[in-house]
Amino acid sequence: MEPPCLALLVFFGTLLVLPQASVGSTRHYTFNVAMQNVTRLGSTRAIPTVNGKFPGPKIVTRDGDRVVVKVINNVKDNVTIHWHGVRQLRTGWYDGPAYVTQCPIRTGRSFVYNFTVTGQRGTLFWHAHVSWMRATLYGPIVIFPKHGVPYPFPKPDKEVPIIFGEWFNADPEVIIAQALQTGAGPNVSDAFTINGLPGPLYNFSSKDTFKLKVQPGKLYMLRLINAALNDELFFSIANHTLTVVDVDAAYVKPFDTEVVLITPGQTTNVLLRANPHPGCPPATHLMLARPYSTANPGTFDNTTAAGVLEYAPPGHIKTHPLFRPTLPPINDTAFPANFSARLRSLASAEYPANVPREVDRAFFFTVGLGTNPCPANQTCQGPNGTKFAASINNVSFDMPATALLQARYYDRVAGVYTADLPFEPLEPFNYTGTPPNNTNVSNGTKVVVLRYNASVQVVMQDTSILGAESHPLHLHGFDFFVVGQGNGNYDPAKHPAGFNLLDPVQRNTVAVPAGGWVAIRFFADNPG
Structure with missing residues (x-):
C-alpha cells in the first residue's frame, strides 16, 4: 500500500481535537x-x-x-x-x-x-x-440515518439512485489535454446519461435506456446526483410531481415541484408518488435531463438524456403512449433563482441551522473567465489568440508538484504555495457591465489562511468578462449555508440586510448565478 503523504493533519499550527463520536459500523x-x-x-x-x-x-x-x-x-x-x-x-x-x-x-x-x-x-x-x-x-x-432514527418525511417503499453524467466518444483525457495546450474551450460531450445510459433520443441508443419500473400507489425516493463535468441540468418526469426533501446530504423543508435544477456536484433527494392517471391506458412517462446554460451556443452540450418510468405490467416503449415533460427554456435564468429560493433548512431542534450570525472573516471573490498570453512560438486558439483561464480575484490556480497538506505538515511551503490570495478584487470594476479591455489574469498557487473556528462569509460574484455564466463551486471539507443571492453586482451596504440567517439551505456545492452573486457562511471548524 502506498503510504499517505502525511500522518497527522495540523491546521496552520492548530490541532483540532474533537469529542469521541458514537461508535458505528x-x-x-x-x-x-x-x-x-x-x-x-x-x-x-x-x-x-x-x-x-x-x-x-x-x-x-x-x-x-x-x-x-x-x-x-x-x-x-x-x-x-x-x-x-x-x-x-x-x-x-x-x-x-x-x-x-x-x-x-x-x-x-x-x-x-x-x-x-x-x-x-x-x-x-x-x-x-x-x-x-x-x-x-x-x-x-x-x-x-443512525439506527432507530427515522426520516423526517414519509418512509419510501423503495430508494433508487439516479446519477447524471456526460459521455464523450473521444477520450476525455485527450480532450482536456488538447484544450490546455491550445487554450481553446474543450470539446463538449456527445451525450448526457442517466445511470450511464443516454436514452432513446440519441441515435443507436434505444436499447441503452434507463427504466424505472414502479407500482401504483407506492412511494419512491429518487437520489439524484449530477456527476456531469460541466453542465447544470433540468430534470423532470412527465405527469408526475416531485417532492424535494434533501440536498447535499442535509434535510430541507419539503416542497413540490415539476422540475428540479441540479448543478454539477450537487445531490437532491426527491419523493415520487406513483399515481397513474385513472382510466388512462398503460403509458410510458419520459424522464428528461437537459442543460441549463447562458453560454454561447456550441460551447456546451445541447442534447437531452431520457429514461422511462413504466407502471407494471411493463410494456415496450414503442407500444405505449409516450408522455414527455415540459422543461424550462435552456437559458431561463428566472427558474434557477426561484428554485434555489425555495430551498430552506429544516432549522428544527433536531436538525438546527447553525449559521454564523456574526462574521470574523469576510471575502469577496470575483469568479469568471479570463485569458493568459500565448507562449512564444505557439499558436493559441482562445480569444484573440490567447488562452482561456478561469480565475478568482484575477488569480488562476497553478497545480503544485507537492501536495499542499504535505508541504504544510512538514513546514516546507516555500516554493509550493503562498498565503496571499486576495480577499477582494485588486482593481474593482463594473463586474456585470462592460468588461475591461485587459482580460489577462495572473497565475499562482495561492491560499487563504483561516483561524480555527472563525466564522467566515464568502460572497462570490460572477463577471461578464468573456460572457456571463453560471459557475458551480464546491467547498471541500465543509458544508456551508447559502444566506443570499441576487442579480447584478453585490452591494455590501444594501444586500446583507436581506440575508436569511434563520433557515438558509445547507450545501457543499452552489452555483454562482449568471450575471449575479451568491453569499455563503460557515465556521472554519475542520482543520486542513
Whole structure:
C-alpha cells in the first residue's frame, strides 16, 4: 500500500481535537480501477471504471459509520478518489484532490481511504479527482440515518439512485489535454446519461435506456446526483410531481415541484408518488435531463438524456403512449433563482441551522473567465489568440508538484504555495457591465489562511468578462449555508440586510448565478 503523504493533519499550527463520536459500523470496499470496453451511441471505447462497472459501485453507509476503501490503480494514469461532500473531520488527507490533500496513486499501486461519516445523512457521491478521469469514474454514496432514527418525511417503499453524467466518444483525457495546450474551450460531450445510459433520443441508443419500473400507489425516493463535468441540468418526469426533501446530504423543508435544477456536484433527494392517471391506458412517462446554460451556443452540450418510468405490467416503449415533460427554456435564468429560493433548512431542534450570525472573516471573490498570453512560438486558439483561464480575484490556480497538506505538515511551503490570495478584487470594476479591455489574469498557487473556528462569509460574484455564466463551486471539507443571492453586482451596504440567517439551505456545492452573486457562511471548524 502506498503510504499517505502525511500522518497527522495540523491546521496552520492548530490541532483540532474533537469529542469521541458514537461508535458505528465499519464498511469495507475494494475499488479496482481498470479499463473496460463500453458501448454507447453505437461505438465502443475503453474507459476507466471501478470494478468493471459504469457508473461505479454504490457506497452504502450510515451516519456515524467508518468507511474504508482500498483503491487499486490498474490504469496507465495516476488516480485519486474524492468523496464529494463527506466532511472528512480530522481526515483531510483522505479527501482525494491530487496535489492538494494527497499524492496521486501511481499505476500498479494502491491506497486505503479511511474516514468516518459524521452528522450527515442523504446522498453524496464519489469521483476521480485527477484531470477529467471523473468523466467515467464516479458512483453514488448513500448515507442512511443512525439506527432507530427515522426520516423526517414519509418512509419510501423503495430508494433508487439516479446519477447524471456526460459521455464523450473521444477520450476525455485527450480532450482536456488538447484544450490546455491550445487554450481553446474543450470539446463538449456527445451525450448526457442517466445511470450511464443516454436514452432513446440519441441515435443507436434505444436499447441503452434507463427504466424505472414502479407500482401504483407506492412511494419512491429518487437520489439524484449530477456527476456531469460541466453542465447544470433540468430534470423532470412527465405527469408526475416531485417532492424535494434533501440536498447535499442535509434535510430541507419539503416542497413540490415539476422540475428540479441540479448543478454539477450537487445531490437532491426527491419523493415520487406513483399515481397513474385513472382510466388512462398503460403509458410510458419520459424522464428528461437537459442543460441549463447562458453560454454561447456550441460551447456546451445541447442534447437531452431520457429514461422511462413504466407502471407494471411493463410494456415496450414503442407500444405505449409516450408522455414527455415540459422543461424550462435552456437559458431561463428566472427558474434557477426561484428554485434555489425555495430551498430552506429544516432549522428544527433536531436538525438546527447553525449559521454564523456574526462574521470574523469576510471575502469577496470575483469568479469568471479570463485569458493568459500565448507562449512564444505557439499558436493559441482562445480569444484573440490567447488562452482561456478561469480565475478568482484575477488569480488562476497553478497545480503544485507537492501536495499542499504535505508541504504544510512538514513546514516546507516555500516554493509550493503562498498565503496571499486576495480577499477582494485588486482593481474593482463594473463586474456585470462592460468588461475591461485587459482580460489577462495572473497565475499562482495561492491560499487563504483561516483561524480555527472563525466564522467566515464568502460572497462570490460572477463577471461578464468573456460572457456571463453560471459557475458551480464546491467547498471541500465543509458544508456551508447559502444566506443570499441576487442579480447584478453585490452591494455590501444594501444586500446583507436581506440575508436569511434563520433557515438558509445547507450545501457543499452552489452555483454562482449568471450575471449575479451568491453569499455563503460557515465556521472554519475542520482543520486542513
